[in-house]
Amino acid sequence: MSTNQFSRRQALASTGAAFGNLALSSMLAQEGLLGAESSNPFATQATHFAPKAKQVIFLFMYGGPSHVDLFDPKPALDKWDGKEIPVFSKEDVFMSGKTKPFAKKSPFRFARHGESGIDICNQFPELSKHADKLCVIRSMHCESNNHGPALFQMQSGSIMSGHPAMGSWVTYGLGSECNELPGFVVMMDHQGAPVNGSLNWSSGFLPASHQAVPLRTSGEPIAYVRPRPGVSPRRQRGQLDLLARWNQQYADANPGEAELEARIAAYELAFRMQSRAPEAVDLSKESKYVHDAYGLTEKVTQHFGRNCLLARRLIERGVRFVQLYSGGNEGPRAWDAHDDLEKNHRLHCAETDRPIAALLNDLEQRGLLDTTLVIWGGEFGRTPTAEGGLGRDHHARGFTMWMAGGGIKGGTIHGATDEFGYHAIENKVSVPDLHATALHLLGLNHKQLTYRFQGRDYRLTDVSGNVIQEILA
């Protein structure tokens, strides 16, 4: 393919610069196939400017956590409890018929935490200790109040399917610093996948090698990374030796076909991954203290705790983008509190509070927090008004997310919703704004990170997005 009209980055991506984002460069270099003088087309990609963060952990609270019950206290809801609020609009309702215009006060209490005095609800006692690390964005808004499209938008910027997830853009933009593991890893909740399934972490129109690789916490960590039962390393080595010999003969007979050389390297790397990927997810090496800290020894926290600990191990090993889901499947198994908000959020807060706190603490202690951007949030928030008696409906007009770590000004609150928590009104932050900011922290200009597809240059932020300057450290 001629590259004259494509960006260099794109040209490289299309030849497979990544394994699930693995830089082929390093594969070749490691196998001694790249001479010192040869230019290395697959090297880790240059950033547009000096990055603050190198890696990302996206803690995805699937189902839509309720901002007015967690991070955005609204005394007005106590005052207006059960009364019709003036900002309510029927058009914003997802569960028509069930969702009322009447305010519903929060079942939880708030207090200010840290030197910064950030308001956090009493369901997050552990996270509250890290308030000064957080930048709470209270003015998020998105384009759909419906799980499927809203999930797509939070992942990819577009409410339609077929666009690359942020993690795919990031590995496309930055390459990988890790050879034995994929660059974009996703860990589902133990309750299963969110709606849209694997389309949520699809690489869309980017090469498929940029899609996330799901990591499992039991059995085989990455699909196909274990030899089949009964196949010993020696037996497989025997096969690979013959394979390498004949593949080399074929490559020698076809000089100039770099792909054939790379293919030989790929097998050697794959062979090594078989031992190293399981090591990455082997938690038995972690101390009891660590297990306790992440809540692995307690029933309610064990699943999400394990994923958080794995996230730290993956970050240590250079994985570029880790996405963890809290909440799986549908309804109460996710943060989708239609029926009983208090019960739902008590559970999901309890599942995640300690693990997330431990993760922030652990990253900080290991000196990783400075270069790791942590993002917390769901696909939307929940209505300040009641659905049925006890629940809250989906809400896209205003909700909360927070960020911490690499390049983020901790201990800040950015933006605001109106007195009911209905509309984002101050310093509104769109999903593309959030994406632009995350890319900025990674050293990427969201306007320059493009991929040509169907006749135009696409971006994660498409035609909008502004970096939120106010929250940068």
Next chain:
Amino acid sequence: MHLNRLAFTKADSLRLIVFGLALLATPANGSADKPDVDDLFRKSVQPLLKKHCLDCHGDEEPEAALTMTTGLGVLAGATSGPIVIPGNPQASLLLHVLVKDAEPHMPPEAQLTDAEIATISTWVAQLDLNTVVGRNIVTDEDRNHWAFRPLSTAKAPEVDNKDWARSPIDQYVLSKLEQKQLVPSERASKPTLLRRVYCNLIGLPPTPEQLATFLADAAPDAYERVVDELLASPRYGERWARHWLDLARYADSSGFHSDIDRPNAWRYRDYVINSFNQDKPYAQFVTEQLAGDQLEHPTADSWVATAFGRNGPSNEDNMGSGLAKQQYAMDQLDDVISTTSNVFLGLTIGCARCHDHKFDPLTQRDYYSLLAYFRDTSKQQLTLDSLASAQPKLTPSPTKPSTKTAEQAVAMVLTSFGNKPTETNILWRGNVRNKGPLVQPSVPRVLAADDRVDSPKTRLQLARWITDEQNALTWRVLANRIWHYHFGRGLVATPSNFGKLGEPPTHPQLLDYLASRLILDNGRWKSLHRAIVTSSTYCQTSTTVEATRRQDPDNLLLWRMNKRRLEAEALRDAFLSVGGNLNLKMGGPGIKPRIRPELLEASQRNKWPQIKQESAEHWRRSVYIYVKRQLQLPMMEMFGAPSTAHSCARRENSLVPTQSLVLMNDDFIAQQASDFASRTQQQAGDDQSAQVSLALQIALGSEPDENRIQHGLQFLKTQHDTLISDGVPEPEVDHQALTDFCHVLMNLSEFVYVD
């Protein structure tokens, strides 16, 4: 002022309107001789905008995405919606915010004078919706873009090496090579050629018997006869349909939230396979897919073909209500017309949905005029038996997953049958809240030979216009696609983009020759296939010649054949084939081969069945695999099967170690390797060197040399010892060792690539 404050709540805008009305000077309407509105804009309005607005609303990072550098930019509005209602300054947000004390107020730090506001108000009042758009007159230069010109009728060029140039194709290729003093490569060996043409035309490697027959056939036309056999084989349709299904973003489920099954989607897939096997004329093929319901005598096939407009992802049951639903309906139509223009015309008209195309002479008017042909279509389910009666039985397609199977055979169709005509408006920024003027169905102006010629009015006429032999673009696009699938690279490297940002053709005259040939052949593909694969160009070796490579590293001039990797489907089919397990049953509902249970969790709805052991029913050709958008068969996905979210003109060809992991550790491949070993043992008997030799022949389609056989024997011996020390019972060891050998063969680059 921060841009976010401009995103009004409804209450805000109401307040504005109340205040604004009282304060606005009503412009003088209906004056006898209106000054030219453009003139007014250029002379009076634009300087004001330039002075006061462009700091924030210029071309670079405009606040609220509002660009005020041009009149159209102002009309297109901001993220919050339109700011100007043509002819109605009172209702135009732009004029509200200019008024003193307005909240928000623009410009933030200044106040326009009453006279200045009046000027803008006059301009808005004089704007006429129907004249402010689509006036980008197509210029002669636009029409002169290489892809839009009439086909060249020049004769094939003279060449020096007349022996090599067996056909006009070769003359075009050789002439360019000779100009650069390059020589073409030698003719490939018979075994190489046979494997190439098999993989290419039918997507399966030749068996040792087929190879032996071909090698024994010394007749000069032995190769040509093989080509004819392959083109006559039903396997041909299965192979080439797969290319078309890529373009048609074919899948068996809806994707999105619920990934609803499409239990009848396979009828379209079978329609495509049959069409290729019948060598259906392209005009008919296109017309059936775009307007099969509007034909004078629609058939079951032509109805089924309309699923071309249905194959994209959809989310009927879960896309909200009101405006969200209207927007969704437009997104669905966008999928249809973007795919239509990509696939048939090589144009990226989707780019003109929100604004005029930035590079090609395609306007928003062109976009919505093309959309107008499809505006009155709906997604229906057709009871096929009802076609015998006068009135086809159409029911709305189910929007919820259904557990019961239909009692009668039904097809998913896209049709306007029985629907009311629906008007189409231009939508500024593609936003349904932001309606522009009405448009009539019409083809992109740049493609109309003359502005005065009437555009086709109906979808059927559109299809006939697309496939008219005067429409050079259509035929060029088709010729290039066929070439692309034969050589791995089109003469135009961007097969679905023939616009200005697409790659120009490496051999424009050859492209025109191929397109003309297609027209002469009545749009039948097989004759062109025959011409291509029997050309000297196609029959070259794929080996690199270093000196030539330095001059033309990408082989743009075709001095050799390109080496190509088998696509996902061809690779799986080849595994089944060497395993002796390929089940050639054709057609019908898709198959669901085994996916490891732990991978099934990533699909949220309508789960894939858990299968313990695969059997013959799963071992059909890969074109019959059920394409589930939320969960593709891992091997397909890993080796570049398209995502199906959009039309795919060119497969990605990533090379990553996870592919090696699959080929090493997947159960399916292990099983095929084991069966490959069994059949080798059966045919070759107990002699190990006969086994090695036969296995090599089956896998690579050539006679193995002695050296290789020795390596193979050495491997069997070492592997035997390893297996014994691994505790494998003695009676199984020989078979296991041979299985391991066969497994290695299936991983070889020579197996995975076509020379």
